Amino acid sequence: xxxxxxxxxxxxxxxPTTRGVVQAVNGVEFDLEEGQTIGIVxxxxxxxxxxxxxxxxxxxxxAEIDGEVxxxxxxxxxxxxxxxxxxxxxxMTMVFQDPMTSLNPVKRCGEQIAETLRYHMGxxxxxxxxxxxxxxxxxxxxxxxxxxxxxxxxxxxGLRQRVVIAxxxxxxxxxxxxxxxxxxxxxxxQKLLLDLLDDLRKERRMSMILITHDLGVARGRCDEVAVxxxxxxxxxxxxxxxxxxxxxxxxxxxxxxxxRIDQPSHTRLDPIPGRPPELINPPVQCAYxxxxxxxxxxxxxxxxxxxxxxxxxxxxxxxxxxxxRGEAALQANLDRGETAGGLHLHAAAEGAS
Amino acid sequence: MAxxxxxxxxxxxxxxxxxxxxVVEFPVGRRDVVHAVSGxxxxxAEGETLGIVxxxxxxxxxxxxxxxxxxxIREGSVMFEGKNLAVLKGEELRKSRPDLQMIxxxxxxSLNPRRKVRDVISEGLKVWGSQMGAWSEGRIDELMHAxxxxxxxxxxxxxxxxxxxxxxxxxxxxxxxxxxxxxCDEPVSxxxxxxxxxxxxxxxxxxxxxxxxxxxxxxxxxVVKNVSDRIIVMYLGKACEIGxxxxxxxxxxxxxxxxxxxxxxxxxxxVEVSEGDIEGELPSPINPPKGCRFNTRCPHADEICxxxxxxxxxxxxxxFVACHHPVAxxxxx
Ligand SMILES: Nc1ncnc2c1ncn2[C@@H]1O[C@H](COP(=O)(O)OP(=O)(O)OP(=O)(O)O)[C@@H](O)[C@H]1O
Ligand SMILES: Nc1ncnc2c1ncn2[C@@H]1O[C@H](COP(=O)(O)OP(=O)(O)O)[C@@H](O)[C@H]1O
Ligand code: SF4
Ligand code: SF4
Ligand SMILES: [Mg+2]
Ligand SMILES: [Mg+2]
Numbered sequence: 075x076x077x078x079x080x081x082x083x084x085x086x087x088x089x090p091t092t093r094g095v096v097q098a099v100n101g102v103e104f105d106l107e108e109g110q111t112i113g114i115v116x117x118x119x120x121x122x123x124x125x126x127x128x129x130x131x132x133x134x135x136x137a138e139i140d141g142e143v144x145x146x147x148x149x150x151x152x153x154x155x156x157x158x159x160x161x162x163x164x165x166m167t168m169v170f171q172d173p174m175t176s177l178n179p180v181k182r183c184g185e186q187i188a189e190t191l192r193y194h195m196g197x198x199x200x201x202x203x204x205x206x207x208x209x210x211x212x213x214x215x216x217x218x219x220x221x222x223x224x225x226x227x228x229x230x231x232g233l234r235q236r237v238v239i240a241x242x243x244x245x246x247x248x249x250x251x252x253x254x255x256x257x258x259x260x261x262x263x264q265k266l267l268l269d270l271l272d273d274l275r276k277e278r279r280m281s282m283i284l285i286t287h288d289l290g291v292a293r294g295r296c297d298e299v300a301v302x303x304x305x306x307x308x309x310x311x312x313x314x315x316x317x318x319x320x321x322x323x324x325x326x327x328x329x330x331x332x333x334r335i336d337q338p339s340h341t342r343l344d345p346i347p348g349r350p351p352e353l354i355n356p357p358v359q360c361a362y363x364x365x366x367x368x369x370x371x372x373x374x375x376x377x378x379x380x381x382x383x384x385x386x387x388x389x390x391x392x393x394x395x396x397x398x399r400g401e402a403a404l405q406a407n408l409d410r411g412e413t414a415g416g417l418h419l420h421a422a423a424e425g426a427s
Numbered sequence: 428m429a430x431x432x433x434x435x436x437x438x439x440x441x442x443x444x445x446x447x448x449x450v451v452e453f454p455v456g457r458r459d460v461v462h463a464v465s466g467x468x469x470x471x472a473e474g475e476t477l478g479i480v481x482x483x484x485x486x487x488x489x490x491x492x493x494x495x496x497x498x499x500i501r502e503g504s505v506m507f508e509g510k511n512l513a514v515l516k517g518e519e520l521r522k523s524r525p526d527l528q529m530i531x532x533x534x535x536x537s538l539n540p541r542r543k544v545r546d547v548i549s550e551g552l553k554v555w556g557s558q559m560g561a562w563s564e565g566r567i568d569e570l571m572h573a574x575x576x577x578x579x580x581x582x583x584x585x586x587x588x589x590x591x592x593x594x595x596x597x598x599x600x601x602x603x604x605x606x607x608x609x610x611c612d613e614p615v616s617x618x619x620x621x622x623x624x625x626x627x628x629x630x631x632x633x634x635x636x637x638x639x640x641x642x643x644x645x646x647x648x649x650v651v652k653n654v655s656d657r658i659i660v661m662y663l664g665k666a667c668e669i670g671x672x673x674x675x676x677x678x679x680x681x682x683x684x685x686x687x688x689x690x691x692x693x694x695x696x697x698v699e700v701s702e703g704d705i706e707g708e709l710p711s712p713i714n715p716p717k718g719c720r721f722n723t724r725c726p727h728a729d730e731i732c733x734x735x736x737x738x739x740x741x742x743x744x745x746x747f748v749a750c751h752h753p754v755a756x757x758x759x760x
Contacts, residue, residue, distance in 0.1 A: 117619040117621060216707075230708055262686060269704075335652060337653070339656065340653070345621065
């Protein structure tokens with residue numbers, strides 16, 4: 075098997091704050107091969123963006139980072155230390171949820187793309203502008219020759235995000251990180267943008283990390299999916315296995331809590347009780363234990379390790395769902411009416427937060 | 428200004444709220460006008476949940492705000508218990524207020540940050556106290572309990588609660604007024620998926636417990652289907668299609684409804700994925716297209732669509748569509 079383009083090993087990120095140390099990312103590991111897309115899903119605060127920003131060298135100086143990030147045989151954290159900023163403009167680029175994070179409001183769209191090309195690729199002005207027009211055309215912006223002269227505020231949200239994608243792709247990156255790129259746009263626009271990213275990725279054999287809180291987006295658009303909870307990847311598998319044969323109780327519960335379009339109206343939903351834990355001084359236990367219907371005593375004593383090897387279906391749980399061991403644990407809890415984490419199972423359906 | 432037709436209005440004794448030919452416009456600049464809502468008609472029967480779905484800017488919130496007179500109504504009527512809310516003034520308008528309560532998308536910022544949540548919940552009650560009989564601490568406790576917030580946290584301020592809890596507090600505040608109609612404008616859009624289901628279930632429970640009628644606005648097609656009995660699909664200030672929730676998703680007839688159902692990440696099986704590739708940009712509501720407002724992006728548009736505005740017509744059962752060329756669907760019984 076070919077070497078993966080990106081390998082992330084035991085990545086941890088901590089932020090010292092006045093309230094204590096925030097353990098934002100904790101032992102994250104994954105591989106990404108050329109031309110593949112990995113999805114990272116999870117609720118807000120689970121550590122998706124911090125993971126992305128670590129790869130992009132965008133964290134504030136106060137962040138304490140541990141672990142290894144290798145990109146095509148190169149140590150990314152070393153590149154950061156050496157200040158090689160062309161790397162994050164040419165090889166690895168990022169698209170954010172809000173297009174205005176990447177755009178300068180007082181500069182014409184064309185100029186902004188052209189600047190990227192001049193800075194990273196050394197193009198002269200004329201070549202940079204003509205290439206900008208080609209890029210805008212490629213991302214499906216009508217009348218690109220006119221649009222290069224427009225300012226960001228003159229464009230709709232969907233068109234602005236296309237400009238940002240054009241800019242991120244200007245130098246033909248090998249890895250694109252898209253952090254909730256369609257969360258702020260309507261469904262019809264979302265479909266067009268995700269279709270566009272798919273096409274571009276295939277055409278250029280680019281790899282992609284697609285961060286989203288929308289399980290449907292991850293299922294439809296990613297080869298592999300990693301589920302994050304409280305800073306850890308709790309389950310990771312090829313997209314099909316993850317959604318049809320999930321092992322981690324959190325993944326399982328998430329999938330069952332979202333309303334589905336193929337259910338009749340007024341179908342009673344199955345919410346996850348409670349809410350995610352604090353990341354400051356978390357207790358030494360499975361972070362999901364207070365909300366987990368499977369939780370046993372050992373879950374409160376020992377943080378579960380990730381089972382299996384990178385690249386296979388792996389998960390971090392003592393009593394995985396859809397296994398005999400897990401089902402027995404769940405049944406024992408149902409019989410008692412309570413989990414080891416103190417969750418009342420009859421009340422769980424009502425889901426007090 | 429042509430309306431989109433009154434066909435969906437029902438002649439039933441239990442209709443609680445009846446909106447007819449609603450037009451809301453906002454002047455902008457010197458002489459421009461935003462045509463935010465242009466002739467919408469619908470009704471809601473007692474105990475029913477009506478969903479309003481559509482993309483950003485189509486006029487969902489404007490409809491909701493007009494009903495409770497937060498927006499000026501240019502034309503049309505809003506009938507509620509024999510009165511036309513659109514023309515009520517002064518004391519009569521004031522009296523109608525408690526009956527129609529609203530909860531909002533951004534749960535934290537819609538609550539007064541300086542007040543204890545106990546006071547946030549009783550705010551309205553105190554103002555309306557003289558008409559509504561006595562309010563009591565006991566009633567606040569009961570409401571907090573009903574929405575699943577422990578009354579012992581009543582002295583905390585809104586920012587000390589999570590988004591999901593703030594939405595519960597917002598619901599308690601609305602319920603305190605003992606409303607007949609609860610208007611929910613994207614109540615779960617800002618919440619994490621694991622908390623969304625908690626709040627949706629809570630709304631269903633409160634509806635039964637307090638005998639509410641719901642108007643539920645969302646851009647999320649799965650969420651709206653889950654809570655609604657009937658649904659209106661809106662586009663650029665107009666209603667495209669109205670129908671019973673299951674029927675509408677099962678047999679969508681309007682090209683725009685179908686485009687929405689085809690665009691979601693896991694498209695409805697009743698449409699082709701390619702139907703979601705609608706071209707072009709949303710036209711400006713300052714200069715909406717003549718004829719059918721969807722004609723600039725509709726794959727079925729022809730001459731008549733550029734000339735005449737389609738009117739709502741019944742297409743069988745509780746299902747109405749405003750389109751010159753509704754998409755044929757096979758109805759399997
Ligand atoms: N006070 C106002 N002044 C001018 N235009 C307005 C005003 N309020 C709303 N509009 C416009 O009216 C139209 C409908 O807006 P509305 O807020 O009802 O949309 P919506 O369907 O609720 O959208 P969203 O999903 O983004 O909440 C939009 O074009 C909007 O810009
Ligand atoms: N600069 C920072 N200082 C302190 N805490 C931070 C900082 N950036 C992120 N965090 C915290 O790290 C956690 C993970 O955040 P993030 O990765 O942004 O979550 P998400 O999964 O929503 O993208 C959160 O608890 C967040 O508050
Ligand atoms: S079963 Fe135990 S280890 Fe697994 S998710 Fe639940 S609490 Fe955590
Ligand atoms: S009336 Fe014409 S343009 Fe409008 S939706 Fe129907 S077919 Fe399309
Ligand atoms: Mg984020
Ligand atoms: Mg709105």
